[in-house]
Amino acid sequence: MAIKKVDLKKAYRLLQIGPTTMISAKHNGIENVMAAAWVSLVGNNKVMAFIGKQAFTRELVEKSGYYVVQIPTVKQMNTVLYVGENSYKTINNKLDKIPIFYQDEFDLPLVEGCAGWLICKVIPNARNEKEHNLFMGEIIGAWSDDRVFNNGHWIFDDAPDELRTVHYVAGGQFYAIGKGTKFNHGPGSD
Amino acid sequence: MAIKKVDLKKAYRLLQIGPTTMISAKHNGIENVMAAAWVSLVGNNKVMAFIGKQAFTRELVEKSGYYVVQIPTVKQMNTVLYVGENSYKTINNKLDKIPIFYQDEFDLPLVEGCAGWLICKVIPNARNEKEHNLFMGEIIGAWSDDRVFNNGHWIFDDAPDELRTVHYVAGGQFYAIGKGTKFNHGPGSD
Numbered sequence: 001m002a003i004k005k006v007d008l009k010k011a012y013r014l015l016q017i018g019p020t021t022m023i024s025a026k027h028n029g030i031e032n033v034m035a036a037a038w039v040s041l042v043g044n045n046k047v048m049a050f051i052g053k054q055a056f057t058r059e060l061v062e063k064s065g066y067y068v069v070q071i072p073t074v075k076q077m078n079t080v081l082y083v084g085e086n087s088y089k090t091i092n093n094k095l096d097k098i099p100i101f102y103q104d105e106f107d108l109p110l111v112e113g114c115a116g117w118l119i120c121k122v123i124p125n126a127r128n129e130k131e132h133n134l135f136m137g138e139i140i141g142a143w144s145d146d147r148v149f150n151n152g153h154w155i156f157d158d159a160p161d162e163l164r165t166v167h168y169v170a171g172g173q174f175y176a177i178g179k180g181t182k183f184n185h186g187p188g189s190d
Numbered sequence: 191m192a193i194k195k196v197d198l199k200k201a202y203r204l205l206q207i208g209p210t211t212m213i214s215a216k217h218n219g220i221e222n223v224m225a226a227a228w229v230s231l232v233g234n235n236k237v238m239a240f241i242g243k244q245a246f247t248r249e250l251v252e253k254s255g256y257y258v259v260q261i262p263t264v265k266q267m268n269t270v271l272y273v274g275e276n277s278y279k280t281i282n283n284k285l286d287k288i289p290i291f292y293q294d295e296f297d298l299p300l301v302e303g304c305a306g307w308l309i310c311k312v313i314p315n316a317r318n319e320k321e322h323n324l325f326m327g328e329i330i331g332a333w334s335d336d337r338v339f340n341n342g343h344w345i346f347d348d349a350p351d352e353l354r355t356v357h358y359v360a361g362g363q364f365y366a367i368g369k370g371t372k373f374n375h376g377p378g379s380d
Contacts, residue, residue: 010360016227017357017365018208035377037206040230042240042322050232074371081376128318132232132326154359167207167367169344170200170378175207177357178368181264186271187225188360 002146006116010152011142012044013188014071014116017154017177019165022083023049024068024100024109025060031109032057033098035084037168039069047120047137056088061135065122066106069137070114073148074176075162079111081172106141115165116144156180192336196306200342201332202234203378204261204306207344207367209355212273213239214258214290214299215250221299222247223288225274227358229259237310237327238318246278251325255312256296259327260304263338264366265352269301271362296331305355306334346370 006014015021024033034057038050047069051058061067072080079098088094099112103119110117120137128134144150147159156164157180164176196204205211214223224247228240237259241248251257262270269288278284289302293309300307310327318324334340337349346354347370354366 013359016210016359018210020206020208038231038233040238040240041228042324043228046322048230048238048324050230077371077373081373084377085375125317127315132236134232134238136322152360153363154365156365161369164368168376168378169203169206170342170376172373172376173343173370174373175344175346175370176368178354178366179351180363180365181267183267183271183362183364185275186358186360186362187274188358 003143004146006142006144007152008139008142011118011139012041013152014118014142014144014149015039015041015047017165018167019071020080020168020174021069022072022080022111023051023057024070024111025057025064025066026107026109027060027064030060031095032060032088033083033095033111035080042136045139047118047139049135049137050133051135052133061122066108067120067135067137068108068110069118069120070111071116071165073113073115073163074166076113077166077174080166103141103143115148115163118142193333194336196332196334197342198329198332201308201329202231203342204308204332204334204339205229205231205237207355208357209261210270210358211259212262212270212301213241213247214260214301215247215254215256216297216299217250217254220250221285221290222250222278223273223285223301225270232326235329237308237329239325239327240323241325242323251312256298257310257325257327258298258300259308259310260301261306261355263303263305263353264356266303267356267364270356293331293333305338305353308332
């Protein structure tokens with residue numbers, strides 16, 4: 001297994017299958033991770049993330065101007081629920097249980113064991129942020145676990161099932177991504 | 191099989207698993223359907239959809255103030271690729287091949303055979319629309335095929351595999367949603 005850089009032109013494919021994500025950020029030495037199901041692409045190089053007013057991570061994003069969207073796997077579902085149910089505001093050693101690593105160039109915490117990571121630089125828009133809790137970001141760095149995403153394509157069917165992405169419904173119910181199919185035509189290319 | 195109304199409080203769950211969608215709209219008797227992978231939730235009652243400037247459907251949305259987000263199944267993947275690869279601008283009998291139906295109250299075309307449908311009323315925001323091709327909409331109506339979504343929950347594991355949602359990557363590659371799991375805790379409730 002290796003964590004490989006993803007070509008920024010193909011990084012959108014990490015998110016396009018619609019996984020539930022975790023968002024992390026750091027400011028002034030303080031780091032945090034939250035769960036986020038309302039994250040989407042805005043074209044093929046930008047991200048829009050809903051970060052509620054109650055989220056401690058929001059302050060870190062607002063102050064630093066950066067956030068990381070990471071794509072957890074089935075194996076990490078307990079972590080996703082843990083970071084979703086517990087706030088740094090009440091448990092400020094929250095991250096003791098979450099193994100973090102860094103990539104060169106970026107002083108941003110990445111959660112170990114994910115399928116993919118996207119570093120986003122906030123494109124400020126006060127109305128979206130204040131009225132709708134939406135933070136737009138340009139994708140400026142991306143990596144994947146090459147067992148599940150390599151050469152710009154997901155390869156779940158060749159990897160252990162515990163490395164599949166998770167797609168959260170509600171009340172603890174979620175689905176893993178399933179079986180892949182390839183038509184010989186369709187938008188996008190290799 | 192029945193098409194059942196979905197409680198608007200739970201309609202967000204149709205989209206939260208991150209499916210590739212089709213967007214339809216109608217204005218002045220003209221209707222169209224497009225493929226859309228960049229559609230997300232904004233909280234639990236709103237949608238944000240990326241609708242590019244080249245899309246004929248965009249004019250229908252701008253003029254009518256409404257759009258429908260529908261969630262296709264594996265069985266409809268050819269339809270998704272067809273509407274994604276062919277524009278009404280060049281093939282204006284595009285919809286001859288796409289069976290459409292209507293729900294009472296709404297003069298909007300819904301594509302037959304989908305897993306779910308969400309009617310969205312545009313919340314105007316000129317900057318998002320012009321600069322980023324983003325159309326925000328409030329969810330004002332929702333239905334599901336009760337074989338796959340019932341009582342506010344997806345039930346894919348009890349239904350034929352061809353009714354699973356699709357999650358598009360690029361170049362004709364897509365994944366179906368996979369196996370479900372239920373933890374006994376987690377955000378959201380029944």
